[in-house]
Amino acid sequence: MERLLSFESDHLRATELRLGLPGSDKPSVRPKNNKRASSEISQESKSNSCASNAGNDDERDSAPPAKVQVVGWPPIRSYRKNTLQVQAKTSESELCRGMYVKVSMDGAPYLRKIDLKVYTCYPELLNALENMFQLTIGKYSEREGYNGSDYAPTYEDKDGDWMLVGDVPWGMFITTCKRLRIMRGSEAKGLACV
Amino acid sequence: MESESKRKKESPNTAELAVTASFPDEVLEIVLSLLTSHRDRSSVSLVCKDWYRAERWSRTQVFIGNCYSVSPEILTRRFPNIRSVTLKGKPRFSDFNLVPPNWGADIHAWLVAFAVKYPFLEELRLKRMAVSDESLEFLASNFPNFKLLSLLSCDGFSTDGLAAIATHCKNLTELDIQENGIEDSSGSWLSCFPESFTSLEVLNFANLTSEVNTDALERLVSRCKSLKVLKVNKSISLEQLQRLLVRAPQLEELGTGSFLQDLTARPYADLESAFNNCKNIHTLSGLWEAVPLYLPALYNSCANLTFLNLSYTALQSGEFAKLVVHCPRLRRLWVLDTVEDKGLEAVGSNCPLLEELRVFPADPFDEEIIHGVTEEGFVAVSFGCRRLHYVLYFCRQMTNAAVATIVQNCPNFTHFRLCIMTPGLPDYLTNEPMDEAFGAVVKTCSKLQRLSVSGLLTDLTFEYIGKYAKNLETLSVAFAGRSDRGMQCVLEGCPKLRKLEIRDCPFGNEALLSGLEKYESMRSLWMSACNVTMNACRRLAKQMPRLNVEVMKEDGSDDSQADKVYIYRTVAGPRRDAPPSVLTL
Numbered sequence: 001m002e003r004l005l006s007f008e009s010d011h012l013r014a015t016e017l018r019l020g021l022p023g024s025d026k027p028s029v030r031p032k033n034n035k036r037a038s039s040e041i042s043q044e045s046k047s048n049s050c051a052s053n054a055g056n057d058d059e060r061d062s063a064p065p066a067k068v069q070v071v072g073w074p075p076i077r078s079y080r081k082n083t084l085q086v087q088a089k090t091s092e093s094e095l096c097r098g099m100y101v102k103v104s105m106d107g108a109p110y111l112r113k114i115d116l117k118v119y120t121c122y123p124e125l126l127n128a129l130e131n132m133f134q135l136t137i138g139k140y141s142e143r144e145g146y147n148g149s150d151y152a153p154t155y156e157d158k159d160g161d162w163m164l165v166g167d168v169p170w171g172m173f174i175t176t177c178k179r180l181r182i183m184r185g186s187e188a189k190g191l192a193c194v
Numbered sequence: 195m196e197s198e199s200k201r202k203k204e205s206p207n208t209a210e211l212a213v214t215a216s217f218p219d220e221v222l223e224i225v226l227s228l229l230t231s232h233r234d235r236s237s238v239s240l241v242c243k244d245w246y247r248a249e250r251w252s253r254t255q256v257f258i259g260n261c262y263s264v265s266p267e268i269l270t271r272r273f274p275n276i277r278s279v280t281l282k283g284k285p286r287f288s289d290f291n292l293v294p295p296n297w298g299a300d301i302h303a304w305l306v307a308f309a310v311k312y313p314f315l316e317e318l319r320l321k322r323m324a325v326s327d328e329s330l331e332f333l334a335s336n337f338p339n340f341k342l343l344s345l346l347s348c349d350g351f352s353t354d355g356l357a358a359i360a361t362h363c364k365n366l367t368e369l370d371i372q373e374n375g376i377e378d379s380s381g382s383w384l385s386c387f388p389e390s391f392t393s394l395e396v397l398n399f400a401n402l403t404s405e406v407n408t409d410a411l412e413r414l415v416s417r418c419k420s421l422k423v424l425k426v427n428k429s430i431s432l433e434q435l436q437r438l439l440v441r442a443p444q445l446e447e448l449g450t451g452s453f454l455q456d457l458t459a460r461p462y463a464d465l466e467s468a469f470n471n472c473k474n475i476h477t478l479s480g481l482w483e484a485v486p487l488y489l490p491a492l493y494n495s496c497a498n499l500t501f502l503n504l505s506y507t508a509l510q511s512g513e514f515a516k517l518v519v520h521c522p523r524l525r526r527l528w529v530l531d532t533v534e535d536k537g538l539e540a541v542g543s544n545c546p547l548l549e550e551l552r553v554f555p556a557d558p559f560d561e562e563i564i565h566g567v568t569e570e571g572f573v574a575v576s577f578g579c580r581r582l583h584y585v586l587y588f589c590r591q592m593t594n595a596a597v598a599t600i601v602q603n604c605p606n607f608t609h610f611r612l613c614i615m616t617p618g619l620p621d622y623l624t625n626e627p628m629d630e631a632f633g634a635v636v637k638t639c640s641k642l643q644r645l646s647v648s649g650l651l652t653d654l655t656f657e658y659i660g661k662y663a664k665n666l667e668t669l670s671v672a673f674a675g676r677s678d679r680g681m682q683c684v685l686e687g688c689p690k691l692r693k694l695e696i697r698d699c700p701f702g703n704e705a706l707l708s709g710l711e712k713y714e715s716m717r718s719l720w721m722s723a724c725n726v727t728m729n730a731c732r733r734l735a736k737q738m739p740r741l742n743v744e745v746m747k748e749d750g751s752d753d754s755q756a757d758k759v760y761i762y763r764t765v766a767g768p769r770r771d772a773p774p775s776v777l778t779l
Contacts, residue, residue, distance in 0.1 A: 070617065070698075071290075071291060071292065072287065072290030072291050072292045072697075073290070073617065073672070074555065074558045074588060074613055074615045075287075075289070075290050075613065075670075075672075076290070076554070076555070076558055076588075077289045077290070077347065077373055078289065078290070078291060078375070079347070079373040079374070079375070079401070080373070080505070080506075080554065081558070083506060084506070084530075084556060084557070120486060120510075120512050120513055120516075169487055170487055171485040171486070171487035171488075
């Protein structure tokens with residue numbers, strides 16, 4: 001009984017609209033904008049859009065004037081520069097800055113999104129999900145899945161199949177996971193017993 | 195040479211004559227051959243004629259820091275028995291595209307001279323030289339004892355040249371190709387090592403991108419039982435790496451290929467056991483595109499690691515911290531700034547023996563980035579790693595107070611290279627220039643040999659350097675200083691200065707000419723985008739005949755301005771292979 005009540009109030013809190021990082025009850029703090037206007041040589045803007053920004057004095061954190069890169073600065077060997085640029089491009093196209101996937105929970109009125117790149121292993125992810133949705137998922141076991149808990153985390157993979165979170169190595173998981181769904185325990189049991 | 199004129203003054207008495215006569219040259223040569231340091235040998239050669247002679251006959255290794263300071267003829271005339279040559283060519287700023295193409299430093303003329311005078315040449319180490327395939331082929335065909343080839347930051351050759359080396363050098367023990375501008379057309383060069391070839395001890399082709407024949411590589415590794423260093427390129431997968439490790443458990447330095455692969459349980463266990471079996475690995479690099487998932491396979495190997503090079507691996511702070519916990523014996527660490535301050539805190543906590551730290555920027559040109567490292571990471575390392583003496587640190591913000599703390603914790607810096615990536619950036623907390631930071635460095639670190647400064651700097655920084663940096667040999671300056679006085683302080687105050695490189699500073703003719711007498715005691719001076727005129731350069735060239743004063747003109751610049759100046763001492767006179775854009779005055 002008690003648990004149901006607390007669940008409802010949690011549920012209400014969950015539906016409360018506010019700005020905030022998942023799992024936090026405090027009012028949000030906007031991440032500091034550390035864009036620094038550069039004090040060095042600035043020449044022609046790289047893109048024309050900067051011209052319109054420059055005129056807008058109301059913008060407190062207007063983008064710094066785009067500058068032509070100074071030749072040979074910072075002093076990094078061409079070989080290293082080229083290698084890292086190639087790597088950045090390939091990893092960007094695959095993993096991006098942030099791998100946001102939708103997370104739905106059975107019974108919740110709206111979906112959430114989380115950045116898979118922030119986590120390095122399953123326990124971290126599950127912890128985050130537990131915090132975000134204020135529930136317990138329980139421990140993973142190869143034999144029984146998430147038996148013993150009310151919820152089971154599942155995900156849709158590249159082939160469109162719904163899989164139980166935790167079976168494959170983490171690296172493989174984050175590259176194949178397209179969206180997450182937290183299934184109610186009763187439904188999930190069907191998945192686990194094979 | 196000066197030594198000969200010195201000798202003329204002395205008139206030996208008979209007792210001394212007797213002593214000198216009973217000490218045969220051969221014995222002296224044997225004694226001197228035990229000297230390995232170049233500086234010691236230089237000193238020895240200046241003692242007297244006999245010693246000069248003995249030294250030149252016994253010298254087998256020569257180091258030439260500027261290939262234009264001497265000519266092949268002069269070199270081969272003085273030293274008849276050289277087996278190992280190290281040559282450095284272009285000015286260091288050529289690494290950053292500040293030197294025009296075809297500037298020079300071509301190895302070919304040297305090889306031609308060596309083929310005649312040093313046919314028994316065994317080792318060649320080149321840095322920033324222009325090397326063509328033709329030269330590599332010439333090398334491979336003309337030196338039957340050739341053992342060691344090391345190319346660092348060179349350009350002009352392709353994998354065809356490497357194929358020639360692999361095919362013809364029957365006694366090769368070392369092939370070390372690093373960070374070169376190489377035209378990588380195919381990996382077939384590796385297959386050119388004959389099946390009978392077994393002498394390889396060092397193989398580093400991490401620089402190359404083409405796929406090599408993995409079977410050929412495996413066979414090569416299997417039959418070279420003395421292989422100690424193996425650094426493969428990105429094309430080698432984790433599974434292939436495991437197969438190589440199994441065949442070379444004696445490896446001491448390993449450069450992995452791409453650490454990115456979907457491994458299921460079985461191959462992962464094999465990989466881990468392969469690593470565990472290599473009990474002698476003390477240096478690890480490569481780890482291109484490492485997926486953190488597989489890093490635990492390395493954990494056991496990390497216990498003995500002294501050098502970890504992660505400068506091509508974009509690890510986040512958490513993954514990196516987990517790895518570094520396993521590296522308590524680390525002495526040298528190279529990382530990308532993706533590990534952030536938190537990662538560096540982990541270094542401070544886990545690596546008390548650390549002596550060298552290099553932090554490279556993963557994305558130096560992206561201004562949107564709000565990550566990277568700050569002064570906090572550096573400070574954290576300094577608290578935990580008191581033996582730190584070599585640092586190269588790229589960051590986006592710094593404070594004077596942080597640097598003061600750092601050098602207080604680590605007063606033994608010999609190399610302090612700080613690069614605050616936005617030119618002319620002040621202390622971000624106080625908005626003051628960074629003069630006091632570098633003042634603290636030179637005041638506290640009496641052993642300082644190499645210094646690179648950055649941030650907003652007035653002449654005060656250079657006053658400090660001139661006053662305190664008495665052991666300074668190399669100084670790199672960019673976007674700094676207020677007047678000629680800055681440069682003058684350095685030239686007047688640093689007795690051991692050998693290399694001075696300056697770009698984009700308001701130093702002009704007065705500063706340039708104040709160092710007139712100094713430049714002959716230095717290896718070289720580079721000044722670009724400063725306020726130096728052609729006339730001043732001409733005056734310098736006229737007064738100092740033993741200096742080469744070279745000016746590189748940019749297209750469309752004012753005729754009277756000397757855009758880029760490179761000045762160096764030489765006994766070989768003005769060079770004759772300069773391209774049209776380089777004027778020798």
